[in-house]
Amino acid sequence: MLALDAASTAGASYVDARVMQVRDQRIGTREERVTDLRDDESIGIAVRALVGGAWGFVAARTLERSDVVRLARAAGDQARGNSAAVRDPVQLAPVDPDPNGEWHTPIGIDPFAVSLEEKVDLLLAANAEALRVPGARFVTSSMAFVRLQTTLASTDGSVIEQTLYRTWPTLTVTAVASDYADFQSRSSAEVAPMGLGYEHVQAARLGERAGEWAEEAVQKLTATPVDPGDYDLILDPSHLFLTIHESIGHPTELDRALGFEANYAGTSFLAPPEQVLGKFRYGPEIMNVLADRTQRGALATVGWDDEGVPADSWSIIRDGVFVDYQTTREQVHWISEHTGVHHSHGCSFAQSWDRVQFQRMPNVSLLPGHDDYVIDDLIAATERGILIKGRGSYSIDQQRLNFQFGGQVFYEIRNGVVGGMLKDVAYQGRTPEFWNSLDMLGGRRSYQLGGTFYDGKGQPAQSNPVSHGCPAARFGGVSVINTTARG
Amino acid sequence: MSILTEAEARQLCERVIAAGTADEVEVRVESGLDGNTRFAVNQITTAGAVEDTQVTLTARFGRRSASVRFNALDRAGIAAAVRKAEQLAGLAPEDPEQMPLLGPESYRMVPAFFDSTKDLDSESRAVVVKTAADAAEAAGLVGTGFLRRIARSTAVANSNGLFAYERSTLASFTTTVRTRGGDGSGWSGTTHNDWTRMTPPAELAERASRKALRSVQAVAVQPAPYTVVLEPTAVGNLVQLLAYGLSARAADEGRSAFSRPGGGNSIGDRIVDEQVTLYSDPQDPDLLERPFTDEGEPIGRTVWFENGVLRNLAYSRYWAQRQQTQSVPFGGGLKLEGGSGTALDLVSGVESGILVTRFWYIRGVDPRTMVYTGLTRDGTYLIENGQVTRAVKNLRFNQSIVEMLGNIVAMGAAERVVASESGGLGRAVVVPPMVVRDFNFTSNSDAV
Known part of the structure; x- marks a missing residue:
């Protein structure tokens, strides 16, 4: 309140202040030893002020009253200075303030209350299981837990307290050929980072599954190099989530579409808005994509965003047609005449107190199909294809058109049956053609959440945690390359 | 404060x-x-x-x-x-x-x-x-x-x-x-x-x-191995990736591009073109990096490649003791010595090729050979008879960094570059523009 008053007195038309405490615990292991054991905490205050239609942002670790006043005035001064270089003054969409907002990630077990011994024992036991497999030479495993406690106050009248949790257990096994001519790794790609507590670590069953991942790492050494060509691809949710992230999540960010991220993250092929909203066919009619900050267990799920907008859930693609972007309050008026939406979708986020909030991706998910297929149904219906599980190497151009995606493990599919393991597989394509080749969609039973802690965007770059749900899906006639081949 | x-x-x-x-x-x-x-x-x-x-x-x-x-x-x-x-x-x-x-x-x-x-x-x-x-x-x-x-x-x-x-x-x-x-x-x-x-x-x-x-009305060229002139930023985007491959332990354990077949590492082997001398040195006036590690170990000048020969890999104190050698901390920036002239000077010596301003979304594809994929961005042009003649559509590459450094035709004068894609303030990287033959482009991108 002190910050809000100080900046307002200095002439700001709008101010928000965030006091944020971030706790970040990480445990890393390698074979039989703990390589990383740390538990970090950072606290500070961030003041964002709007003067003359321009933003100012100042943050510091101090919470002393006199310093907070100094920071707030500095934010106002900075905004005033920046306003000389503003052509289109910031306009904020209205929001219903909540003076007593409270929300926390619904978790089962507080990960910070679980003993260190239990965590270390679990990881080292999983490592031992992996190393039991002949040929598995190296194994690393880790757990990461994050807690963000935020108090947001704004001159709109909101005072909101939130506590967000996220949890990510991982394991990676590496096999090395006896003649040192090859090495291959397999990670626990099916275990997603989640907006959950320690119960997610327990459910991940690293120890029980480590042997299977180790066997697959060893198997990759002798897998058959893929013959390049066009294949039907069956993409497991553990893989498809990242394809959704790159080829749907990012191009539907409105700041990109309008050129605001051109210097780093890039722009978007989905532009200009008036030519694509309600018109652009992203994929077949079975394709429906939902943006959602309310989904339980997902990483971008909140009660309110970082400018006090309640969590929203809205369609981005309906029956295969692109219908809306991701927005923050200042972006709404840019497209409201085309969308008829006059409120923010609540996509404002800052990774910590020391970074300014801006538009970040909500959970963006491909909804299950109406036929209740599971992945085996997709396989059974495929004559010649490749099954891909897990995230691998991902790269896409700055307008989100040309991509090349790899995975963790690949299996040949012949006449409806999963065959031998393949390696050196990546598929290349162009986003609209790729999504329009979607011809079979799993149902609710095959739906899973994937995600990442580290979606990078902005300058200075910030990491946004985000999840993507999807069923297994089949894409017809996709170009597959062998990553060891030239030309 | x-x-x-x-x-x-x-x-x-x-x-x-x-x-x-x-x-x-x-x-x-x-x-x-x-x-x-x-x-x-x-x-x-x-x-x-x-x-x-x-x-x-x-x-x-x-x-x-x-x-x-x-x-x-x-x-x-x-x-x-x-x-x-x-x-x-x-x-x-x-x-x-x-x-x-x-x-x-x-x-x-x-x-x-x-x-x-x-x-x-x-x-x-x-x-x-x-x-x-x-x-x-x-x-x-x-x-x-x-x-x-x-x-x-x-x-x-x-x-x-x-x-x-x-x-x-x-x-x-x-x-x-x-x-x-x-x-x-x-x-x-x-x-x-x-x-x-x-x-x-x-x-x-x-x-x-x-x-x-100059990049409007870009034409598509057939994806294939091309001679390229890489501006210093494009070189920096790729050469900085070597930092992730210079671990002696990973090499000794058989999981690095610098592992020697049969065991051990490739120190002493000629790995890349003899024009390549790459080093770290916090004192270098172009690098000016912190002269100690997070645990206070002094960082001096370390030559990683000298005239194409791998001279050093980074040894942690533990791994150095275990291998009975001196520790070699990684730090002090990266400097690839060059020659003289700008990227445009290099263009004049290229009969047919592509000029690249910078790369984007570079990700590892094969750690065994340090093959990376990524795309050109924000200024990609055709070179014909020593001249930049027109814009070409952006291209995706799948290219080994080690192989690229083996295919150097010529280098210009080294300069400090923003090597990170995010424009961030990362490790100091000083590299020259270079001409590289057989740079492996694999597909076109319509992105501008």
């Missing part, structure tokens, strides 16, 4: 060390001012000024250890952090690879702090950015960019008497200028510790504008 002086940092280290009961303690204090201003669509969009001091404390009980980083630095905050670190360390299993703490070391200090950079406050930044944005507006183009400066100090101390301190500044300016129709895009940028040694932003904005205008 400001950057901690050596005396202030030493005092804080001593307070933290004195607050604990662990057998041994390591402390790292990082304090800094971070200021940035962004612009897009020819106007300032966001800016920021951040002050922070963070302490990383590692407590050791015998071979057990744990770390905490914190920034609540009053008496209660320090006491709480010490308690937590000691509690965690007491519960940690013994680490058979733990090395003894270093004792007092001597360091050659690096003159990396410049008032010209520290004084680049929000008001000054707004003026600089407005100049670039206004120039784009006046030219009928769309300017976007980022100006950042940091001023920081780092101190490392331990209970065995080691103390190291350095302070530095760093700035970068990058800009992407696009045509209003979105059919052309150009990029330019630079970075240095000393703001006055950086190319003026107005000149960079002009370069980016020229590139944008």
Whole structure:
């Protein structure tokens, strides 16, 4: 309140202040030893002020009253200075303030209350299981837990307290050929980072599954190099989530579409808005994509965003047609005449107190199909294809058109049956053609959440945690390359 | 609040060390001012000024250890952090690879702090950015960019008497200028510790504008191996990736591009073209990096490749002891020696090829050979008979970095580049423009 008053007195038309405490615990292991054991905490205050239609942002670790006043005035001064270089003054969409907002990630077990011994024992036991497999030479495993406690106050009248949790257990096994001519790794790609507590670590069953991942790492050494060509691809949710992230999540960010991220993250092929909203066919009619900050267990799920907008859930693609972007309050008026939406979708986020909030991706998910297929149904219906599980190497151009995606493990599919393991597989394509080749969609039973802690965007770059749900899906006639081949 | 002086940092280290009961303690204090201003669509969009001091404390009980980083630095905050670190360390299993703490070391200090950079406050930044944005507006183009400066100090101390301190500044300016129709895009940028040694932003904005205008009406070329002229930033985007492959341990364990078939590593082998001499040196006036590691180990000059021969890999203290050799810390930036001339000078010697401004979304594809994929971006042009003749559509590559360094035809004069795709202030990278044959492009991109 002190910050809000100080900046307002200095002439700001709008101010928000965030006091944020971030706790970040990480445990890393390698074979039989703990390589990383740390538990970090950072606290500070961030003041964002709007003067003359321009933003100012100042943050510091101090919470002393006199310093907070100094920071707030500095934010106002900075905004005033920046306003000389503003052509289109910031306009904020209205929001219903909540003076007593409270929300926390619904978790089962507080990960910070679980003993260190239990965590270390679990990881080292999983490592031992992996190393039991002949040929598995190296194994690393880790757990990461994050807690963000935020108090947001704004001159709109909101005072909101939130506590967000996220949890990510991982394991990676590496096999090395006896003649040192090859090495291959397999990670626990099916275990997603989640907006959950320690119960997610327990459910991940690293120890029980480590042997299977180790066997697959060893198997990759002798897998058959893929013959390049066009294949039907069956993409497991553990893989498809990242394809959704790159080829749907990012191009539907409105700041990109309008050129605001051109210097780093890039722009978007989905532009200009008036030519694509309600018109652009992203994929077949079975394709429906939902943006959602309310989904339980997902990483971008909140009660309110970082400018006090309640969590929203809205369609981005309906029956295969692109219908809306991701927005923050200042972006709404840019497209409201085309969308008829006059409120923010609540996509404002800052990774910590020391970074300014801006538009970040909500959970963006491909909804299950109406036929209740599971992945085996997709396989059974495929004559010649490749099954891909897990995230691998991902790269896409700055307008989100040309991509090349790899995975963790690949299996040949012949006449409806999963065959031998393949390696050196990546598929290349162009986003609209790729999504329009979607011809079979799993149902609710095959739906899973994937995600990442580290979606990078902005300058200075910030990491946004985000999840993507999807069923297994089949894409017809996709170009597959062998990553060891030239030309 | 400001950057901690050596005396202030030493005092804080001593307070933290004195607050604990662990057998041994390591402390790292990082304090800094971070200021940035962004612009897009020819106007300032966001800016920021951040002050922070963070302490990383590692407590050791015998071979057990744990770390905490914190920034609540009053008496209660320090006491709480010490308690937590000691509690965690007491519960940690013994680490058979733990090395003894270093004792007092001597360091050659690096003159990396410049008032010209520290004084680049929000008001000054707004003026600089407005100049670039206004120039784009006046030219009928769309300017976007980022100006950042940091001023920081780092101190490392331990209970065995080691103390190291350095302070530095760093700035970068990058800009992407696009045509209003979105059919052309150009990029330019630079970075240095000393703001006055950086190319003026107005000149960079002009370069980016020229590139944008010249990149319209791009034609698609058949993806294939091409001779390329890589501008220094494009070289930096790729060469910096070597840092991830220079671990001696990974090589010795058989999981690196520098593993030797049959076992061991490739030190002493001719790996890349004999024109390649790559080294790290915090004292180099073009690099000006911190002269010690996070545990206070001095960083000197290390030659990684000399005339194409792999001379060194990075050895942690543990791995060096195990392999009975000297430790080789990784740090001190990366400098690839070049020749003379600019990228355009190199173009004049190329009969047929492609000129690349920078790369984007570079990701590892095959760690065995350091094959990476990614795309060209913001200025990709056809070279015909020693001339840049027209824009070509962007291209995806799948290319081994090691192989690329083996296919060098010619190199120009090395310069400091913004090597990170994000325009961030990462490791100092100094590289020349180069001509490379058989650079492996695998598909076209319609992205502009």
